[in-house]
Amino acid sequence: MAEKKGSSAKGGKRAGGDKRERILQAAIRVFAKNGFYATRVSEIAKAAGVADGTIYLYFENKDDVLVQIFEDRIGKLLEILRRVIAKEETVEARIRRIVELQLGLLEEERDLAEVITVNLRQSSRLLKQYAAPLFTKYLELIAGVIADGQKEGVLRRDVSPRIAARSLWGALDGLALTWALGTPERKPDPATLRKAATQFATLFLDGLRARD
DSSP states (O other), X not given: OHHHHXXXXXXXXXXXXXXXXXHHHHHHXXXXXXXXXXXXXXXXXXXXXXXXXXXXXXXXXXXXXXXXXXXXXXXXXXHHHHHHHXXXXXXXXXXXXXHHHHHHHHTTOHHHHHHHHTGXXXXXXXXXXXXXHHHHHHXXXXXXXXXXXXXXXXBOSSSOHHHHHHHHHHHHHHHHHHHHHOOSSSOOOHHHHHXXXXXXXXHHHHHHBOOO
């Protein structure tokens, strides 16, 4: 435990944060390769280049590693979305940025996409206990943007902002899932994901625009 206590100094904090991030990155690779349930903590430690016991300085168990991968990445996405949305002047621009950023978080991160979209689903307990609060915050953010568009008369008012937000999330999650899984013969191309983001944003906005 000395390593954890020593993190009170600036150098210790930086070193501890770097090691934690290294473990998370290693876990993403191992989970994506082996699946969550087939993975052992010792395999994560080996991939991260640390002793088995080091894992437990930063995480309670294997479940905790998976949860913190999700919380860390989605948490960062929420922070970025709030900043970017505040800078955009129109509702259409905000929605396009939501689409681009959610898929952009996973772009060139096939392993992370697979962990978030596939492995996390393998545990309903983890989803309910840990993922649900973050999903709620994310959906509320999107619903707020849609509600603003309805107030401005830009978006149709006969659609529930929450239903629209869930539809947006589900569609983007599906795009990320198919991109992450790819095919054995063909490696996913980030350009494909960028093209999908543009096409989906147009389709989604066309369905939500206010009718004359």
